[in-house]
Amino acid sequence: MLTDVEILEILDKLGSKTKLGQLKWTQDKVVPTAFAATLPRSIIKIGFYSPSSAPDLIEISFLNRETQKPAFSCRINEGDAKWDKALDFYSLVSKKTTGLEEILDDLNAFLASK
Amino acid sequence: MHWSWLTENWRDIVTVTGFAATLGGFVYTIYQVRKTRSAASAAKDAASAVLEESRQSFRRYSASYAHRFINEAKIHVHNEDWDKAAMRINDLADHISQMALIEIDWGAIADDLRKWSATCSRLANNELSRFPKSKWIQFYVVLESRIDKFFGPFSEGL
Numbered sequence: 632m633l634t635d636v637e638i639l640e641i642l643d644k645l646g647s648k649t650k651l652g653q654l655k656w657t658q659d660k661v662v663p664t665a666f667a668a669t670l671p672r673s674i675i676k677i678g679f680y681s682p683s684s685a686p687d688l689i690e691i692s693f694l695n696r697e698t699q700k701p702a703f704s705c706r707i708n709e710g711d712a713k714w715d716k717a718l719d720f721y722s723l724v725s726k727k728t729t730g731l732e733e734i735l736d737d738l739n740a741f742l743a744s745k
Numbered sequence: 746m747h748w749s750w751l752t753e754n755w756r757d758i759v760t761v762t763g764f765a766a767t768l769g770g771f772v773y774t775i776y777q778v779r780k781t782r783s784a785a786s787a788a789k790d791a792a793s794a795v796l797e798e799s800r801q802s803f804r805r806y807s808a809s810y811a812h813r814f815i816n817e818a819k820i821h822v823h824n825e826d827w828d829k830a831a832m833r834i835n836d837l838a839d840h841i842s843q844m845a846l847i848e849i850d851w852g853a854i855a856d857d858l859r860k861w862s863a864t865c866s867r868l869a870n871n872e873l874s875r876f877p878k879s880k881w882i883q884f885y886v887v888l889e890s891r892i893d894k895f896f897g898p899f900s901e902g903l
Contacts, residue, residue, distance in 0.1 A: 684860035684884065685867075686877045710875025 635704055635713060638691070642720045645675065649723055656728045666724050672696050679721050686710055689717045791803035810840055811892050815885060821883060822865070829883070834858055848895070854888065 633641070646670075648654040659665035665678035674694040681687045686709035692701045707717040726732040747873070751759070814837035821830035838858035844851035867873045 679860065680761050682860075683880060684857055684877075685864045686873060707877070708873055709877070712874075 633705070638705060639713060642716055646720050649727055652744055656724050666728050669696065674741050677724055677734070678720055689714075689721050691717070702707055782882045806842065807840070808892055811837060812889070814840060815889060819885065822876065825876070827865045827869035831869060834865060836863040838862060844895070854891070857884065
């Protein structure tokens with residue numbers, strides 16, 4: 632079990648590593664709004680879901696790489712205290728993995744040129 | 746019995762008259778059968794009309810109840826009275842699930858309503874901190890129009 636503070640701290644650190652390109656994420660083949668990063672002994676998964684009759688939610692799971700079983704999983708619903716941080720992190724992972732970040736950089740560079 | 750007193754002519758007349766009487770009886774029987782059949786058909790038409798009228802009355806009753814439950818649910822959601830909202834949405838789901846007997850598509854709508862009821866219950870229990878208002882508005886606008894379409898006086902179902 633992880634506390635809210637610990638989860639936020641982990642998200643911050645994972646965000647920094649992702650920004651620096653030190654953590655590679657892959658998009659899920661079935662659910663396009665879910666991504667996974669593999670570490671030597673674990674797998675980190677993050678997914679964005681929008682149920683039709685409930686608030687949007689982000690699910691974060693830490694799995695044992697060998698057994699593929701989740702050791703910890705949490706759902707952060709829209710409006711929760713951790714929501715903004717989780718959404719920022721998800722957006723970063725999504726942009727990095729789908730190539731949107733590069734496209735935006737390219738677009739911005741083009742718009743800034745004379 | 747000895748019929749020799751009848752002349753040949755009279756025998757012909759009796760035969761022809763007998764044939765005419767048989768034919769007349771046959772025609773009369775056909776007429777009676779047709780009359781009975783048209784009476785049965787009229788009775789069937791009347792029964793169908795009564796059934797259709799009952800069906801329409803049931804639809805009007807169902808529509809008015811469904812609208813009442815939706816309106817009450819909307820008020821409770823607006824007031825953020827989540828327990829009451831959950832209860833009213835559940836009542837609506839129960840009511841709508843009866844419609845699945847007429848049209849199977851209503852079963853899926855009843856399921857959606859139960860999910861909305863669960864969301865309100867989670868809000869009442871502080872398991873959620875925000876109600877998805879825009880999704881709710883989108884849902885009930887579609888639901889109200891489907892109810893009007895289905896239960897209206899000239900409806901043809903979903």
